[in-house]
Amino acid sequence: MANIHVKTALNNIRRTPFQALSALFVLMITFFVTTILLIFVYSSNQVIRYFETRPQIIAFLTDTATELESQDLINKLKSDSKIRNVTYVSKEQALEIYKNATSENPLLTELVSPSIFPASVEFTLNDLSYAEGMITELKNESIVDEVGFTASLGGEESLTDVVARLRQISYYIRLGGGIFAGFLLGTSFILILVIMGMRMTTRRNEVEILSLIGATPGFIRSPIMLEALLYAFTGVFAGWLISLLIILYSTPSLLKYFGEIPILPGDTITLLSIFGIILGIELFIGTLLCLVGSFIAVSRAGKKK
Amino acid sequence: MFEFKNVTKSFGKVRALESINLSIESGEFVYITGPSGSGKTTLLRLILQEILPDKGQVIFDGQDLSKLKIKDIPGLRQKIGVVFQDFKVIPEKTLWENVEIALAVSKVPEKDWKDRIAHVLSLVDIKNREDFFPSQLSGGELQRVSLARALVVNPKVVLADEPTGNLDWDTAEGIIDLFEKINKEGKTIIIATHHQGIIEKHKKRVIKLDKGVLTFDSKKKTEDNKSVKSDENKIIESVEPVKK
Numbered sequence: 001m002a003n004i005h006v007k008t009a010l011n012n013i014r015r016t017p018f019q020a021l022s023a024l025f026v027l028m029i030t031f032f033v034t035t036i037l038l039i040f041v042y043s044s045n046q047v048i049r050y051f052e053t054r055p056q057i058i059a060f061l062t063d064t065a066t067e068l069e070s071q072d073l074i075n076k077l078k079s080d081s082k083i084r085n086v087t088y089v090s091k092e093q094a095l096e097i098y099k100n101a102t103s104e105n106p107l108l109t110e111l112v113s114p115s116i117f118p119a120s121v122e123f124t125l126n127d128l129s130y131a132e133g134m135i136t137e138l139k140n141e142s143i144v145d146e147v148g149f150t151a152s153l154g155g156e157e158s159l160t161d162v163v164a165r166l167r168q169i170s171y172y173i174r175l176g177g178g179i180f181a182g183f184l185l186g187t188s189f190i191l192i193l194v195i196m197g198m199r200m201t202t203r204r205n206e207v208e209i210l211s212l213i214g215a216t217p218g219f220i221r222s223p224i225m226l227e228a229l230l231y232a233f234t235g236v237f238a239g240w241l242i243s244l245l246i247i248l249y250s251t252p253s254l255l256k257y258f259g260e261i262p263i264l265p266g267d268t269i270t271l272l273s274i275f276g277i278i279l280g281i282e283l284f285i286g287t288l289l290c291l292v293g294s295f296i297a298v299s300r301a302g303k304k305k
Numbered sequence: 306m307f308e309f310k311n312v313t314k315s316f317g318k319v320r321a322l323e324s325i326n327l328s329i330e331s332g333e334f335v336y337i338t339g340p341s342g343s344g345k346t347t348l349l350r351l352i353l354q355e356i357l358p359d360k361g362q363v364i365f366d367g368q369d370l371s372k373l374k375i376k377d378i379p380g381l382r383q384k385i386g387v388v389f390q391d392f393k394v395i396p397e398k399t400l401w402e403n404v405e406i407a408l409a410v411s412k413v414p415e416k417d418w419k420d421r422i423a424h425v426l427s428l429v430d431i432k433n434r435e436d437f438f439p440s441q442l443s444g445g446e447l448q449r450v451s452l453a454r455a456l457v458v459n460p461k462v463v464l465a466d467e468p469t470g471n472l473d474w475d476t477a478e479g480i481i482d483l484f485e486k487i488n489k490e491g492k493t494i495i496i497a498t499h500h501q502g503i504i505e506k507h508k509k510r511v512i513k514l515d516k517g518v519l520t521f522d523s524k525k526k527t528e529d530n531k532s533v534k535s536d537e538n539k540i541i542e543s544v545e546p547v548k549k
Contacts, residue, residue, distance in 0.1 A: 004405065015397070205395075205396075206395045206397070208393075209393045209394075210406070210410065211382075212355070212382065212387060212389075212393065213406075213407050213410055213454065214381070214384075214385075214410050215379060219379075219409070219410060
């Protein structure tokens, strides 16, 4: 039974190729932009999270600090509600970080051993206003040698300012992108409405005949709805596929450019999973868009009779 | 099968049907005739529930059609095969597809389609044209397609609105012969026509309408004649002894 509807829908597409192409192109562009926008939302979240989780305070421990004493300090910091992301960096890890940072100049790494690097405890403050009190408190700890602060207090270039500025930029881009994507979705919706309306007008004679031989409204609507669904699936998939290919092609360059900021997942499986989720969301939106559009067009044509 | 009880229908100030009372039994072959505008098509449209009567009842198989819900109208139409004067075939579909769509509408299982279409196309004698589009067929062939589409769903009743209106005498004869053949299989046939030659040649029940009024029903006339004859016999019987 469904075959006859599929056949009718495909015949309709074949007989009016330019209408079909215009619907497909608009849907494709809409979902291409939507996919890129969703990837941008993911990347901007990653960037903000990266900056937000950078350690703001580093407490360098004395060489005499025992493992137990270090653990006590870590536990104490972890239980403090003003603090988050507490991490312990051992002497060996510190050397590794140094080696990575100076990898371009091997001579610098040859001369050092783990013993010259102090172990440290790094953490982020929930609010920079706690910084002064926290630094004083840490300095009083017997196992703390020195306290480093990566954000300047009250300065314009503090990490908080950077994060706030990033948040603002990201918000405006999301808002602008959202409005643009909404505009494109609206255009797609109207185009589907117009094309399906035209389809109903050209099929008026057929609709009358079908109705006289006992076709239900659902039977009459089915090929039109199927046609709209075909546009939705093809348009969404084409737009999504183009974005995927562009992102896959540019990922290595982007990852290299942004360095340790993970704006996109490094491994292909995670990247494809994200794209899979996006495809699911877009198929849902596209299906809804086309079904509602064609349903309204069919109902309007029915009323005109 | 069909019963019209005091049915009246007007279109604005024009009275299309006026207090029509008639009944059609299952398996009957009926011609509804009369000049243009006499109400023949209105009668058929009332059966198909395209329009509703202003007054009275149209009853089909004991069911008052005016009480039928909108969602049940497709079900009613699926039980009735319709043949139209202007054929009403879908120009974008081939002959085969035009017949096939009726099966899809009636939800006949797809596995049966091929056999049923082949059977009905050979019945109406257009089997060798199955891949033709309507624009490639003659008027007679198109009417056969229309008839094939009506018959393929095995309806209880076939309505035909001026099925020979656009056809020459020989082709019209062929179409009516087909209707007779179908009627012999037990189907009820109701044909609206003003083709007097056809009506006179094929002696069937004739219902005449004029300006929306039922002016003649051959079945009633026969019954009246029978009752008049039996009354005459009674009088003769009662008079004869006196004569003797």
